[in-house]
Amino acid sequence: MNNFIFQNPTRLIFGKGMIAELSRAIPTDKRIMITFGGGSVKKNGVYEQVIQALKGHNYVEFWGIEPNPAIETLRKAIILGKEKKVDFLLAVGGGSVLDGTKLISAGLKYDGDAWELVRKGAYSDTVPMGAVLTLPATGSEMNKGAVISRHETQEKYAFYGNYPVFSILDPETTFTLPPYQVACGLSDTFVHVMEQYLTTPGQSRLIDRWAEGILSTLIEIAPRIRENQHNYDLMADFMLSATMGLNGFIAMGVTQDWATHMIGHELTALHGLTHGATLAIVFNGTLRTLRKQKYGKILQYGERVWGITQGSDDERIDLTIEKTEEFFRSLGLSTHLSEENIGEETIQEIERRFNERGVAFGEAQNVTGSVAREILHNCK
Amino acid sequence: MNNFIFQNPTRLIFGKGMIAELSRAIPTDKRIMITFGGGSVKKNGVYEQVIQALKGHNYVEFWGIEPNPAIETLRKAIILGKEKKVDFLLAVGGGSVLDGTKLISAGLKYDGDAWELVRKGAYSDTVPMGAVLTLPATGSEMNKGAVISRHETQEKYAFYGNYPVFSILDPETTFTLPPYQVACGLSDTFVHVMEQYLTTPGQSRLIDRWAEGILSTLIEIAPRIRENQHNYDLMADFMLSATMGLNGFIAMGVTQDWATHMIGHELTALHGLTHGATLAIVFNGTLRTLRKQKYGKILQYGERVWGITQGSDDERIDLTIEKTEEFFRSLGLSTHLSEENIGEETIQEIERRFNERGVAFGEAQNVTGSVAREILHNCK
Numbered sequence: 142m143n144n145f146i147f148q149n150p151t152r153l154i155f156g157k158g159m160i161a162e163l164s165r166a167i168p169t170d171k172r173i174m175i176t177f178g179g180g181s182v183k184k185n186g187v188y189e190q191v192i193q194a195l196k197g198h199n200y201v202e203f204w205g206i207e208p209n210p211a212i213e214t215l216r217k218a219i220i221l222g223k224e225k226k227v228d229f230l231l232a233v234g235g236g237s238v239l240d241g242t243k244l245i246s247a248g249l250k251y252d253g254d255a256w257e258l259v260r261k262g263a264y265s266d267t268v269p270m271g272a273v274l275t276l277p278a279t280g281s282e283m284n285k286g287a288v289i290s291r292h293e294t295q296e297k298y299a300f301y302g303n304y305p306v307f308s309i310l311d312p313e314t315t316f317t318l319p320p321y322q323v324a325c326g327l328s329d330t331f332v333h334v335m336e337q338y339l340t341t342p343g344q345s346r347l348i349d350r351w352a353e354g355i356l357s358t359l360i361e362i363a364p365r366i367r368e369n370q371h372n373y374d375l376m377a378d379f380m381l382s383a384t385m386g387l388n389g390f391i392a393m394g395v396t397q398d399w400a401t402h403m404i405g406h407e408l409t410a411l412h413g414l415t416h417g418a419t420l421a422i423v424f425n426g427t428l429r430t431l432r433k434q435k436y437g438k439i440l441q442y443g444e445r446v447w448g449i450t451q452g453s454d455d456e457r458i459d460l461t462i463e464k465t466e467e468f469f470r471s472l473g474l475s476t477h478l479s480e481e482n483i484g485e486e487t488i489q490e491i492e493r494r495f496n497e498r499g500v501a502f503g504e505a506q507n508v509t510g511s512v513a514r515e516i517l518h519n520c521k
Numbered sequence: 522m523n524n525f526i527f528q529n530p531t532r533l534i535f536g537k538g539m540i541a542e543l544s545r546a547i548p549t550d551k552r553i554m555i556t557f558g559g560g561s562v563k564k565n566g567v568y569e570q571v572i573q574a575l576k577g578h579n580y581v582e583f584w585g586i587e588p589n590p591a592i593e594t595l596r597k598a599i600i601l602g603k604e605k606k607v608d609f610l611l612a613v614g615g616g617s618v619l620d621g622t623k624l625i626s627a628g629l630k631y632d633g634d635a636w637e638l639v640r641k642g643a644y645s646d647t648v649p650m651g652a653v654l655t656l657p658a659t660g661s662e663m664n665k666g667a668v669i670s671r672h673e674t675q676e677k678y679a680f681y682g683n684y685p686v687f688s689i690l691d692p693e694t695t696f697t698l699p700p701y702q703v704a705c706g707l708s709d710t711f712v713h714v715m716e717q718y719l720t721t722p723g724q725s726r727l728i729d730r731w732a733e734g735i736l737s738t739l740i741e742i743a744p745r746i747r748e749n750q751h752n753y754d755l756m757a758d759f760m761l762s763a764t765m766g767l768n769g770f771i772a773m774g775v776t777q778d779w780a781t782h783m784i785g786h787e788l789t790a791l792h793g794l795t796h797g798a799t800l801a802i803v804f805n806g807t808l809r810t811l812r813k814q815k816y817g818k819i820l821q822y823g824e825r826v827w828g829i830t831q832g833s834d835d836e837r838i839d840l841t842i843e844k845t846e847e848f849f850r851s852l853g854l855s856t857h858l859s860e861e862n863i864g865e866e867t868i869q870e871i872e873r874r875f876n877e878r879g880v881a882f883g884e885a886q887n888v889t890g891s892v893a894r895e896i897l898h899n900c901k
Contacts, residue, residue: 142535142536142692142753142754142757142758142761143536144535144536144537144538144539145533145535145536146532146533146534146535146542147532147533147535148530148531148532148533149529150528150530151528152526152527152528153525153526153527153528153773154526155522155524155525155526155527155773155774156522156523156524156525156774157524158524159524162526312522343754345754345757345758345761346738346741346742346758347734347735347738347758347761347762347765348761350730350731350733350734350735350737350738351730351731351734353730353734354727354730354731354733354734355727355730357730358726358727358730361726362726373522374522374723374725377522377725377774378522378725378726378727381522381725381727381728381773381774382727385727390770393533393535393761394535394536394757394761
C-alpha cells in the first residue's frame with residue numbers, strides 16, 4: 142500500500158426531508174448566494190424546500206449555471222457575489238452547479254480573472270460553500286474537484302477548490318430526473334470507481350473490495366432503476382454510491398488512472414456530449430487498448446464483479462470487456478463514437494491536443510496523443 | 522436506508538515513516554502532553570521517532586495508561602495536564618492509550634471529577650488531541666468513542682469525546698506486537714463490523730458490501746499474518762481495516778447492534794479479559810441465541826463472505842456459525858467461557874447488572890438480562 146494522507150471534512154446530510162436541515166446548517170448572519178442551474182428545481186419542489194428552510198436568512202439567487210459550467214457564466218456570478226458581499230454559497234443542483242460554485246467560491250476571494258484560477262489548477266482561499274445535490278454522478282458534493290469549461294476556446298479543465306462544508310442529499314429529489322441523466326450518472330460513477338480501481342493489482346485488499354462493492358451495487362441497481370426510478374432505497378443506494386465513488390475513500394493507498402476521463406473531457410469540449418456518456422464510450426476503448434498493461438486487474442474485476450471464472454485468461458478478459466460494454470449499453474448509452482456521429486477528425490484533434498499539452502496521462506503515464514488515438518479507434 | 526448525518530474530520534496520516542509528519546502536524550506554540558502506555562514504544566523505536574519529530578516542541582510525558590484505561594490513572598494525567606496548562610494531547614500507543622486520552626482531553630476542560638463525564642456518557646468541550654497508533658483494533662484513532670474502566674467498582678462504560686484531529690498509522694509499528702494482541706485486534710475489528718452489519722437485511726446494498734469487504738479482507742489476511750507479521754502490505758491492510766471498521770463509514774444509513782460488546786465489556790470488567798478475546802467468545806453465543814431474529818443477514822453473510830450456498834437455510838446458518846467460530850479459533854483465541862475459567866457465577870452477575878441498568882441492548886433492544894444469560898449459556 143502506498144503512503145497517503147486522507148481527510149474529508151464534508152458533513153453529509155442524507156435522507157428524506159433533510160433539505161429542512163438547511164435552516165440550521167447555515168448561520169443566519171451569512172450573506173448567502175444560492176446558485177442554480179436551468180430551473181428543474183422549480184418543477185420538482187426542491188426550490189420551494191430550499192426557500193422554505195432559508196426563511197429568516199439573507200440571500201440572493203444566481204440562475205443559469207449550465208451543464209459543463211462555463212467560465213463565461215461563472216464570471217457573472219462572481220461579479221454579483223462581490224457586489225453583494227456574499228460570504229456563503231449554497232449550490233442547489235447537479236454536479237455542474239456544484240462544480241461551478243466551487244470556482245465562484247474561489248473567484249470571490251481572487252482579484253484577477255477566474256479563468257486564471259482554472260489554469261493554475263487549484264486555489265484554496267475560498268468562501269465557504271454548502272450544497273443541495275439533485276443529481277448523483279460527479280461526487281462533487283464530497284470532494285474539492287470541479288471541471289470548468291470555456292466555450293470560446295472549447296477547453297475543459299479540472300480545478301481544485303475546497304470541500305463543501307456540508308452537502309444535503311435527499312434521494313427523493315432524483316425521482317423525476319430524466320432517465321438519460323440517471324444513465325449518465327450511473328456511467329460516471331462506474332468509471333470514477335474504475336479510474337481508482339483498474340490499476341496495478343495487489344495494492345490494497347480492502348480498498349479493492351470497497352471499489353468492487355460500489356461496482357457490484359451499481360450493476361445490481363441499474364436495471365431496477367430503469368424499471369422504477371421512484372423506489373427510495375434504490376435511489377438512495379445510487380446516490381450514496383455516487384458520493385462514495387469520488388470522495389477519496391477508495392483512493393486511500395492506491396494509484397489512480399484518469400486517462401479515460403481526460404479523453405472524455407475532450408469529447409465534451411468538442412461535441413457537448415454529456416460527461417457520463419463520453420465515459421461509456423471511451424472506457425471500452427481504454428480496456429481494449431490497455432488490456433495487456435491492466436490484465437491482472439481485469440481478471441480480478443471479471444471474477445469478483447462479473448463472476449467470470451471459466452476459460453483461459455484471454456477468454457476471461459474478452460468476456461469481462463464484453464460484459465462491461467453490455468452494462469453501458471443496458472443503461473441506454475452509446476458505446477461507439479460512430480453512434481454519436483463522432484469521426485476521425487475529432488480523434489485527430491484530440492491527439493493533437495494531447496501532444497500539444499506534452500503530458501501523458503494514466504496510471505503509467507503512457508497515454509500520450511498516439512495512445513489516446515488508439516483508445517478512440519478501439520471505440521470508433 | 523435510514524436518514525443519517527455523517528462527518529469525520531480526522532486527518533489520517535498513513536504509511537511508512539509517517540511519524541516524522543508529527544513535526545508539522547502540531548503547531549510549535551502548543552504545550553503538549555504525550556500520553557503513553559506501559560513502555561513497549563521504547564522497545565519498538567516508536568518513542569524515539571516521536572521525540573525526534575517533536576524536537577523544538579514543548580511537551581511533558583505521562584506514562585502508564587493501562588489496557589482498559591482506568592479512571593484512577595486518568596485522573597492523575599488530568600491533574601498533571603492542568604498543572605502544566607496543556608493545550609494539546611498526543612496519544613502514542615494502542616486503543617487504550619487513545620481512549621484514555623480522549624477522557625483526559627475532556628477532563629482538562631472540566632472542573633469536576635472526570636468519572637462524572639463518563640457517567641454523563643459524552644462531553645464535547647475538549648483539548649485537541651492527535652494520535653500515533655501502534656495497535657490496530659479499536660478504531661479509536663478515527664472516532665470519538667472511548668471505553669473507560671473504574672477498578673474500585675469493576676465498572677466499564679463507553680464515553681464519547683471528540684475525534685482526534687489527526688492520527689498517524691505506520692504499519693511497521695505493528696511488526697513486533699505480541700501475536701495475542703494481533704489476534705485480539707483482528708477479533709475486535711471483525712466484531713465491530715458485525716455489530717454494524719449483522720442486523721436487518723436490505724438497508725443498504727452498498728454499505729453491506731463495504732462491511733463484507735472488511736470481513737473478507739480480515740479472513741484473507743488473518744492466517745497470513747500468523748505466518749508473517751513482518752509483511753508490510755498485510756499489516757497495512759489490517760491497520761486500515763481496523764480503522765475503517767469503526768469510523769462511521771460502514772454505519773451510514775443502517776441500524777446497529779452492539780449487544781455482544783455490552784456483554785463483552787462486563788467480562789473484561791469482571792475478569793480483566795482482553796476486549797477482543799471477550800468478543801471472540803460472546804459473538805458465537807449471540808449468533809446462536811439470535812439466529813432466528815438475524816437469519817436473513819446470517820444467510821447473506823454466509824453466502825457472500827464464506828461462499829456457503831448449498832443446503833437448507835438452517836444448514837447454511839449452522840455452517841456459517843461454525844465457520845465464524847472456526848475463524849476466531851484460527852486466531853488462537855478461546856470461543857467458550859469455560860476455556861477462560863468463567864462459569865455460572867459470572868453469568869448470573871452479568872444478568873444481574875443488565876437487569877439493574879434496566880435497559881435492553883441490541884438492534885431490536887431485546888437483549889435484556891435474561892437474553893444476555895442465554896447468550897452466555899450458548900458460549901459456555
